[in-house]
Amino acid sequence: MAHVIVDTCTKDQLCVDACPNGSIHPTSDDAGFENEPQMYINPEECIDCGACISVCPTNSIYPAEELPEDKAEFVAKNAAYFTK
Numbered sequence: 001m002a003h004v005i006v007d008t009c010t011k012d013q014l015c016v017d018a019c020p021n022g023s024i025h026p027t028s029d030d031a032g033f034e035n036e037p038q039m040y041i042n043p044e045e046c047i048d049c050g051a052c053i054s055v056c057p058t059n060s061i062y063p064a065e066e067l068p069e070d071k072a073e074f075v076a077k078n079a080a081y082f083t084k
C-alpha cells in the first residue's frame with residue numbers, strides 16, 4: 001500500500017522535497033501543474049517511508065490503510081493521475 005494525498009492539499013510542494021524518490025506529482029516543473037486541484041502520489045513508486053507526512057502543513061497525506069472513510073476514493077484518484 002502506498003501513501004495517498006487527499007483534497008485538502010494546497011500544492012505547497014514541501015512533500016516533493018521530502019520524498020526520496022520523486023513519487024509526488026505534479027510538481028511546478030510538470031506540465032499541467034496549474035490545472036490540477038491537488039498533488040498525487042504514484043503508488044507504483046512510493047516506498048511507504050512516511051517522510052512526506054510530517055512536512056505537509058495541511059495534514060493531507062495518509063498511509064492508504066489509515067485514510068478516513070470519507071477519503072477512501074483518493075486511493076484511486078492518486079493512482080489515476082499516473083495512468084493518464
Ligand code: SF4
Nearest residue numbers: 019046047049050052
Ligand atoms: S511515503 Fe515516502 S516514498 Fe511515499 S510519497 Fe511519501 S516521501 Fe515519497
